[in-house]
Amino acid sequence: MGRELFLSGNEACALAAYDSGCLFASGYPGTPSTEILENLGTYNSVNTSWATNEKVALELCIGASFAGRRSLAVMKHVGVNVAADPLMTLSYTGIKGGLVIVTCDDPGMHSSQNEQDNRHYALFAKIPMLEPSSSAEVYNFLTAAFYISEKFDTPVLFRLTTRICHSHSRVFPGKKSELPASGFTINNQKYVMIPAWARMRHVFIEKRLALLEKFSCSSKFNIFEKGAGSRLIITSGISYQYVRENFINLPVLKLGMTWPFPAEKVRKISCRFKEVMCVEELDPFLENACLVSGVNNIIKRPKNFYIGELNPERVKALLVNFKDFIKPVKQNIPAARPPALCRGCPHAFMFEIFRDYGLIVAGDIGCYTLGTLSPYNALHACIDMGASIPVGLALRAASAGKQKNKIISVIGDSTFFHSGITGLIDAVYNKRSGLIVILDNRSTAMTGGQDHPGTGKTLPGNISVRLDIEKIVRACGVNRVFQVDPFKKTETAAVIKKSLALKEIVVIIATRECIIYGPQKR
Amino acid sequence: MAPKKDNTRSVLITGLGGQGIILAGNIISSALFSKGFDVKKSEVHGMSQRGGSVESHIRFGRTVYSPLIPYGCADYLIALDENEKKRLHRQLLPGGSIIFLPSENRTALPSPRTLNVYLSAVFLRRLGFSKNDISGYMSRIVKKKYIDINNKAIEAAFRNSASF
Known part of the structure; x- marks a missing residue:
């Protein structure tokens, strides 16, 4: 008997990608998907990266695939929404090197803002989907997914759920494949989706689906x-x-x-x-x-x-x-303790100020979403990555009276890079007014402290350019930018107070490294 | 310690984010896995790390299906926190065991942060694992600089666990 390992679904996914000769992988951190790329990042031969967002991640993988490389795009379920634009047309072009998109759904919303069922994306994009039920199947199915992708000229949706990603069970790994790079082959009718050629590719897609259905009926899956x-x-x-x-x-x-x-x-x-x-x-x-x-x-x-x-x-x-299970009600059982901002978290100081000023906060996705809970109760809207800026500014514009000058937008550093910048450019261009606070803790903290363009390090841990948030904000056309230290509460509060009523876009960057991941990085 | 033909057994570890529940789960599950059991372990990372309730489910036997322990079917409850112990007590089978160290007895620990390794060792000792074995599994999982202090916690578990 061969090797036997005890792996989480995510670890098995990374190992299977490596063993399948996948040489390019990209994604954006998001529970429960994060550990897949973190594990793949430990193999030097695989080009692994945290992309700025899931759309960019998938587009990178498309480029690598067109060059004949097997590639893996990894994201949580809501990340596929961000990547949906390239996904829908990637179905038309098909691939060259096998391309698998891993979607990690979160039924029960352990760490997500919705529990959308991404199986619908397979139907929607007309691409095959595999759903493993254990770590061993994650390994075997992913190996097969690359094969299906190449055999049928299609991206493959690989659907995991939290319980598969984060459960450990046994895996029997196979042998590693080494695949030569085949390079890009010019084929405009396949790779350039202008209407005339896209129409032909749609005919191809329907034929491909019929072939895949036959394959599925006789497959060992x-x-x-x-x-x-x-x-x-x-x-x-x-x-x-x-x-x-x-x-x-x-x-x-x-x-x-x-x-x-x-x-x-x-x-x-x-x-x-x-x-x-x-x-x-x-x-x-x-x-x-x-x-x-x-x-x-x-x-x-x-x-x-x-x-x-x-x-x-x-x-x-x-x-x-034929009924649902309802937990029996028992007296005197303590409730589960909800998550909270860590003791000494720099965000906590900011939320105390927002609370004390009675501000209405359009928030975003990250640890700081916890500012909505006691003892702060100081975050009042949260939709998706980057939404804080447009939602907050329009909330302010559409409000009247005293409330107007109490409305602000709050976004984290990694989220700002992910999709905050487009909202900021819109705000300056359309002459909106309002306060945007960027909470910069130099980390993608919620998912475990991953690096991003503002940390100066890449996924495999290499030193890179550290993008300066203030310079980006100024380059977007914002003239009023303030740097504050969340630990200097009085001064920070004063800057916030004087910024509330200004009739232009004001950006406050509150910088203090994450209390948990900051010290680990040094 | 060879896998028996009996039913799957279930261990529920509980505590708060930051107490090292996941690490305890890793030590215990790798110990069981190395003895040839089919093992499944499940926990949720992410938002619950932030000081909230954390649970790790470990199941072992000949063939394990669900990584989650069915409601009320835990054979063992390892609790690192008093409140969590009370909250999850109803997950325990009648006659199941609780492995818990009341705060007043925690002075025996080399550091409060080693409670996770201490309780893991208490549990594994009960299943017949030796001190050396447990130390080996622990050393492969924790950061190098924490191996010594955790070995002391394992020592303490072997001194004190008679009282459980």
Whole structure:
């Protein structure tokens, strides 16, 4: 027997990419995806980077793929929204070197602002999707994903969830492949998506989907496990483990390749049973695919199951009582402790000022979103990366009276680089007015202190140019820029106070390194 | 310590962000894995790190399916925090064991920060692991400069765990 390792899904993903000869990988940190690139970054031969955002990450991978390199784009579920623009047309061009997009969904929203089900992106972009159910499958499926990508000239969506990413289980790694670079081949009708050529590629896509569906039906990703009873369970990903945890003998059709849906295979197996039930996390994706495929003996899950993460007890309640599991109420049980800003966190000083001035804060994505909780209660809107600037400025413009001068935007350093700059340029160009506070802790702290363009270091730990936020802000056309130290609270408060009523864009940069990751970096 | 044909056993580790729950989970799971068990370990990193409640689920046996412990099915509850112990007590099977060190007894530790390694050692000792084995798993996981102090915590666990 070969090597046996105990790896998280994320570690297995990185190892599989390395072993598959992937030489280019990029992404943006985001729970639960972050450790994939961190692990890949430990291999010197792989060009690994934190891109400024997910769109840039995917575009980098597209370039590498067009040069014939296997490449991996890694992001959390909401990151795919940012990368959706290149993704939709990448489906048209197809690839040269295998290209896999890893989407790490977060059912239950352990560390996210929504629990969107990214399986819909496979359907939407008309690309194949694989859903492993353990670390071993992450390894095996990713190796296969590169093969599928190259065989069918398509990007592949590799869908993980928090419970797969962050669970450890055994992995049996295979051999490492070495692939020669094949270089770029000029082929405008494939790589230049002007309407005339894109129309031809759309015809190709529909043919590709039909071929992929055939492949999926006969592939080893989709396995029928015989069992006792008149009800067939169709499941995928982590849900499979919860079904098996409860019922070892039920007949199960386990789908590893969930798009294109293996309709023929599902129909053939389903008609041998009295009824069929899909056990899946979040949206009724498999359920709907079954219905569209003509599986008419399906029992739909109660709608409760569209919400939140599954677990063994919810799956048991679904299969036994066709109901959701509700934790019994018991007296005198302490509540789970919510997360909070760390003791000594520089952001905390800023949120104390915002609170004491009674400000209305349009916030952003990062540790500082916790400023919305007690004892600060000083962050009042949070949508997506970079939203604080446009949302805050328009909130201010559309408000009246005394409230107007109390509205500010607050954004972190990494988020500013990710997608804050475009909002700032818009603000200057359109002559908006208001205060924008950039909380610069020299770190992507929420996800574990990753580097970004403002830290002067790259993902593998190499020294790089440190982009200066103030210079960028000034280059965007902002004339009033103040540097403050959050630890000097009185002075900082005074700068904020005098900035509130100014009729132009004012940017305050509050710089103090993260109390946790700052000292680790030195 | 060979894998038995019995059912999967479950260990729930709980505490607050910063206490080293994940590290404790790594020591315990790597110890069990090296003995040939099928092991699954699950925890959530990210926002919950920020001082919030943290749980690590470890399951071991011949074949483990769910990485999450089914509700009320933990054989062991290792708690680093009193409140978390109370909160998750209902996850314990009737007759399950709690591994916890009350704050007044923590003077035996070489440092409060070694509570995670101390309790991991107490637990692994119960399963029959030797002091040397545990020290070996710990040394592979913690940063070099913390190996000595954690070895002292393992020593303390072997001195004191009779009282559990």
